[in-house]
Amino acid sequence: MEKLVIEGGRKLTGEVKISGAKNAALPLIAATLLAEGVHVLNNVPDLRDTRTILRLLESLGLTWKREGDALYIDGTGLRYSEASYDLVKTMRASVLVLGPLLARLGKAKVSMPGGCAIGARPINFHLTGFEQLGVTCDLEHGYVDARIEGRLQGGTVYFDIPSVTGTENLLMAASLAEGTTVIKNAAREPEIGNLIDMLTAMGARIEGRDTAQLVIRGVKTLHAATSRIIPDRIEAGTYAIAIAATGGEAVVKGCDPAHLPALLGKMHSAGVAVDAGTDSLSIQSPVCRGERIAAVDVTTMPYPGYPTDLQAQFMALMTLATGVSVIHETIFENRFMHVAELQRMGADIKIDGRIAMVKGLAETDLFGAQVMATDLRASSSLVIAGLAAVGRTDISRIYHLERGYEDMVGKLTGLGANVWKEDE
Numbered sequence: 001m002e003k004l005v006i007e008g009g010r011k012l013t014g015e016v017k018i019s020g021a022k023n024a025a026l027p028l029i030a031a032t033l034l035a036e037g038v039h040v041l042n043n044v045p046d047l048r049d050t051r052t053i054l055r056l057l058e059s060l061g062l063t064w065k066r067e068g069d070a071l072y073i074d075g076t077g078l079r080y081s082e083a084s085y086d087l088v089k090t091m092r093a094s095v096l097v098l099g100p101l102l103a104r105l106g107k108a109k110v111s112m113p114g115g116c117a118i119g120a121r122p123i124n125f126h127l128t129g130f131e132q133l134g135v136t137c138d139l140e141h142g143y144v145d146a147r148i149e150g151r152l153q154g155g156t157v158y159f160d161i162p163s164v165t166g167t168e169n170l171l172m173a174a175s176l177a178e179g180t181t182v183i184k185n186a187a188r189e190p191e192i193g194n195l196i197d198m199l200t201a202m203g204a205r206i207e208g209r210d211t212a213q214l215v216i217r218g219v220k221t222l223h224a225a226t227s228r229i230i231p232d233r234i235e236a237g238t239y240a241i242a243i244a245a246t247g248g249e250a251v252v253k254g255c256d257p258a259h260l261p262a263l264l265g266k267m268h269s270a271g272v273a274v275d276a277g278t279d280s281l282s283i284q285s286p287v288c289r290g291e292r293i294a295a296v297d298v299t300t301m302p303y304p305g306y307p308t309d310l311q312a313q314f315m316a317l318m319t320l321a322t323g324v325s326v327i328h329e330t331i332f333e334n335r336f337m338h339v340a341e342l343q344r345m346g347a348d349i350k351i352d353g354r355i356a357m358v359k360g361l362a363e364t365d366l367f368g369a370q371v372m373a374t375d376l377r378a379s380s381s382l383v384i385a386g387l388a389a390v391g392r393t394d395i396s397r398i399y400h401l402e403r404g405y406e407d408m409v410g411k412l413t414g415l416g417a418n419v420w421k422e423d424e
């Protein structure tokens with residue numbers, strides 16, 4: 001196994017280019033199951049998770065090739081309907097094949113994802129939604145066995161909480177259903193807009209993009225199309241926070257600042273100067289102006305609220321602020337695994353249930369330490385802390401990072417960081 005080593009204390013400067021979004025690439029790749037022919041996806045990040053879903057598609061009979069950041073996926077060969085435990089246990093987003101398999105084959109057997117490092121993460125909303133479309137779902141030996149005789153039937157689906165992959169799964173299934181489906185309290189993340197654009201290019205009829213009510217008028221068949229993955233807003237936010245935390249000044253290129261409304265507001269309140277262009281963000285830490293980072297409270301919410309996927313990174317920034325920041329995690333019940341590791345680096349944080357109180361160090365620094373990555377975003381918060389800390393930080397289990405950050409070592413090195421991988 002490899003670990004990441006950071007010699008901290010260098011200000012990040014220059015520019016960094018953002019990759020395509022992991023959480024858009026996964027549903028768009030799954031959507032190629034919906035139609036025969038060669039689908040072209042551009043701006044696809046090469047990550048552990050995108051490789052996993054491609055392996056899953058292969059196991060279902062599809063073929064694909066990659067040329068640079070373009071993927072050519074042929075949906076013609078689909079003939080199997082089972083997603084094995086071996087694949088699903090490494091990536092929960094594998095459940096995204098359920099909707100397309102039901103739509104095209106009328107059956108799907110997908111291993112139930114277990115709990116994970118950030119919470120229980122059930123898939124009951126997905127299954128209840130499919131049942132509204134006429135599907136019978138049984139749970140047997142750790143697998144969801146779902147099937148329907150004939151075509152899916154349009155219906156009304158209501159989510160208690162707007163679920164991102166739940167909305168995506170239902171959108172894909174309903175596109176090929178007979179009749180009209182309405183999804184109420186749908187998630188509105190930009191990745192869902194990206195999927196709607198792809199489905200529309202494939203011949204689907206969907207109304208309500210970017211709203212909480214989606215209306216899908218089912219069609220008999222869809223066709224292959226060319227789509228582009230949107231920039232990764234979480235990767236962009238992670239680098240923006242890292243630049244601010246190191247006291248640096250740099251440009252985050254190839255991103256969409258319109259997808260980061262909550263983070264940019266919080267950065268501004270923290271005293272970070274943010275200049276948002278159409279596809280770039282110029283970030284200047286207050287430290288560049290001889291000022292300190294200010295403490296700001298954050299509550300995670302579904303989009304357009306503050307994203308849970310940027311909670312851990314913002315906490316790392318707040319450990320350096322002047323004052324106390326209250327961070328409330330409302331989406332996942334166990335998403336503070338990074339706290340104990342940040343404490344090993346000198347951070348002053350107290351947790352009470354889903355609330356963390358972060359007392360900024362103000363005049364002192366974090367110090368380097370040996371820490372352990374527990375999930376993808378927790379890992380990136382440790383990277384930010386390590387970059388800002390004095391001395392050497394060793395982060396073990398970096399396979400978590402490789403699930404969602406393309407070439408992080410190369411990108412950080414380009415920003416002037418002293419960071420490298422080593423065998424543990």
Ligand code: EPU
Nearest residue numbers: 023093121122123124125126161162163164165166331376
């Ligand atoms: N929920 C249920 N039942 C369900 C589905 C969701 O109770 O059937 C609950 C969840 O437990 C959670 C809330 O609803 O409390 C929202 O979860 P959601 O379904 O939206 O999460 P997800 O679709 O499983 C996606 C991202 C996550 C991101 C969340 C929240 C992908 C592939 N994953 O997960 O990304 O944190 O939305 O924005 O899109 C990451 O990239 O590190 C990551 C974890």
